[in-house]
């Protein structure tokens with residue numbers, strides 16, 4: 146499924162999800178803490194207050210009972226006053242409790258019951274002129290004890306409520322801790338997954354692009370990049386594909402043009418060459434030394450152009466896939482020594498020695514001897530071309546690690562090739578910067594060699610250090626048996 150969101154959109158979605166979960170967690174924690182605060186407030190401002198006031202009320206009742214008894218025994222007015230003071234305090238405490246108890250709670254109905262019963266016995270100052278004796282105001286001991294019992298029971302219930310609220314507090318605390326942990330864990334997970342997803346969605350197309358760029362620089366861009374998303378990376382991949390197709394089309398046009406031109410030039414050039422040769426061989430009559438010298442230079446130059454045209458036509462044939470490979474069994478040792486013999490006079494001219502190392506009982510190879518010879522000669526020719534006068538070239542054949550392939554190598558101690566150019570030298574017309582102006586060549590030999598080796602199921606590569614020299618390898622499947 147193609148992603149419709151751009152990079153900014155995706156970053157925004159990820160960030161919003163992260164922020165949403167993070168702040169959601171904080172909100173839940175805030176709500177939990179508010180509930181805890183409410184319960185705590187209720188305990189502190191209600192239940193603890195009720196507990197302490199009700200304790201005082203019991204003390205008031207006990208004081209009333211005690212003063213009543215003392216008065217009956219000693220008949221002193223002070224006990225009446227004490228009784229009335231305790232009663233007054235009791236009334237005020239009862240009113241306070243009724244005030245702080247929420248009217249719709251169980252506790253409120255319990256206290257109202259005590260209040261109703263108490264009002265029945267409340268001190269009556271009487272009408273003016275009416276003589277009400279204190280004896281009529283005493284509250285029977287039984288009634289006071291009954292109230293003490295009731296208040297004690299209500300106090301116990303209040304304590305039970307405090308305990309229940311404390312348990313509730315504990316539960317809320319645990320819930321908050323759990324919610325906090327889950328929320329933080331979740332936002333951490335979302336953050337991590339988001340980073341992984343985003344980096345993957347950016348790194349993958351970049352890797353594809355890098356692969357595409359490498360394949361273009363290796364002249365092997367055949368499959369367009371996959372457009373995975375509709376974002377900026379998708380646009381980049383599309384633009385890259387367009388550019389690569391355009392490059393390929395232009396390359397094709399150039400190649401067709403060169404191929405056409407080579408064909409057109411080759412026929413008249415062959416006639417010119419033949420004519421020059423006939424002149425040199427004095428078929429048309431005698432020539433003087435000066436004329437011979439110029440005609441020989443002309444013949445050499447025409448030979449060079451013919452060679453170049455052959456190379457160009459070969460490349461176009463290789464590219465169009467019309468290269469005919471006629472495979473035969475090739476004796477490895479004779480193949481190598483034959484190639485070296487072919488170029489020994491060129492090496493001798495530069496006083497270059499060539500060493501050969503071939504293991505005994507080396508297996509044979511199967512391939513087109515003519516084409517494979519072209520590869521070997523090209524590598525050897527380059528080694529001689531780029532080596533200094535009087536140096537040494539080492540040729541070796543070794544069995545590959547997989548013991549199925551043979552590796553042919555040509556090592557020289559020439560100028561070497563910079564690392565960044567080692568891939569490029571296998572491209573058409575590419576010549577390394579350091580050697581471009583010094584030696585003959587058009588940069589086609591390695592490209593042709595690469596095509597030929599690949600057509601044989603092998604591969605070619607170079608190992609080189611600037612200033613130290615180069616080793617060119619080509620690996621071919623061995624056939625086994627001598």
Ligand code: ADP
Nearest residue numbers: 527528531570576577580586587588589590591
């Ligand atoms: P040509 O030799 O005709 O220029 P090639 O395709 O054979 O073309 O080689 C391409 C380029 O690779 C050369 O121009 C040179 O820059 C580099 N090269 C090839 N062989 C060697 C070597 N043995 N030492 C240094 N550079 C080399």
